[in-house]
Amino acid sequence: MLSKKNKEALFNPLSKDNPVLVQILGICSALAVTASLEPAIVMGISVICVLAFSNVIISFLRKTIPTNIRIIVQLVVVAALVIIVQQVLIAYNYDVSKQLSVFIGLIITNCILMGRLEAFAMHNRPWPSFLDGIGNGLGYTIVLVIVAFFRELLGSGKLFGYQVVPQWCYDHGYENNGLMILAPMALITVGCIIWVHRAHNKELQED
């Protein structure tokens, strides 16, 4: 089940081959949904699901897909999956679907999806592809959660919508940093995370 190669497919994307920090994919959505923790986590879970299943489907079809139109085929599979997920959610879990509405659209445009389909699922069997999808989805989610943690804490003084910075601090002149809520600080936060990550992983450093 978990040979050495499969383990690599699952665990490498968490750090050494992280889609956001190392492959620099999916940055746009990492900026858009990380103003607070809850949407970041919801987005992460949705990406994990769609990525894992589209990887499996493309992997099953990989020998039949004509090279010239492979990107179109991948796109159709991802889009169809996303629409199905969305429709089922509207019918059976309306509240969650309302939270997800905008993320669903963002999933289709997420570079990680096309990147993994093209780089991994087209050349590997379904089971490793599934693990690769889960691994990359998790790697993406971890970064989103870290960024969202700092942005929500410093930007609104809250975590998961609950006030964590005590009123006492505000009374003594502490202010929420409005800039943290805006996209530029998300980019800078991602930059700082990449900095720390590279400092710890010497083999990733470029000259």
Place this chain on the structure above:
Amino acid sequence: MNKNSNTYQILYAAVMVLLVGTVLALIYMALKPKQNENIANDTRKQILSALHIAAPDDSKVKETYEKYIIQDLLVDREGNIVDSAKNVAFDVKMKKNVKLAERQLPVMKCKMDDGSIKYVLPMYGAGLWGPIWGYVAVNEDGNTIYGANFSHEGETPGLGARIADKDFQDEFVDKHLFQEGVYKGVVVLKKGLKSVTGAEQIDALTGATITSLGVSAMLEDCLTPYEAFLKKLGGGGGTQCTADADKSETNDNQPE
């Protein structure tokens, strides 16, 4: 068969599109009735939320709604009731840019637990990425806002999407639509700015200027036609208006 021949590619694409299209259409059709029901229930929830009422659980939304909303009304711009059939206001499809003359003005009349009467006025407008809509509940006096609820289709989470948060909506509570007997509505303005018309104001959301302006424009566009109706309810009082009318006019000249 050669995978790179034109025939194979065209066939592959055609079969794939047909297959995916059929599957999606079937799923859509199968789920449609359930989805419509969810959407109607969600609308009821939003209306109840403007009245600070929460349904005990999701299966009881319809019951709760029918318990509190005692009458649906359609009014005209002179404030006359033109229709009061069952669900006539609930069924109005709100759209943007409907000419004032052709507009149906729905009102839901509600009776609260303590016997007081509230009027819910629906509204519809544009945010940054798509439509926004909401419900404002007004007290029996036709002046004081009892509660408000706003929803959106796809505003940015954490920014514009916060119009759907309680914090923002609670700012509307106890605001007055009439100032010294003159209809002013309410405006959403950046903190620190002063309304030029003298209307009571709500702090705009940081980082969501366009959505905030959208809410403000929606309030103006959709509440103003109700002016006559609200006046008939007693909005504006009518006692103090003569003495203070000048004061409200001087406010007009304040720089923004």
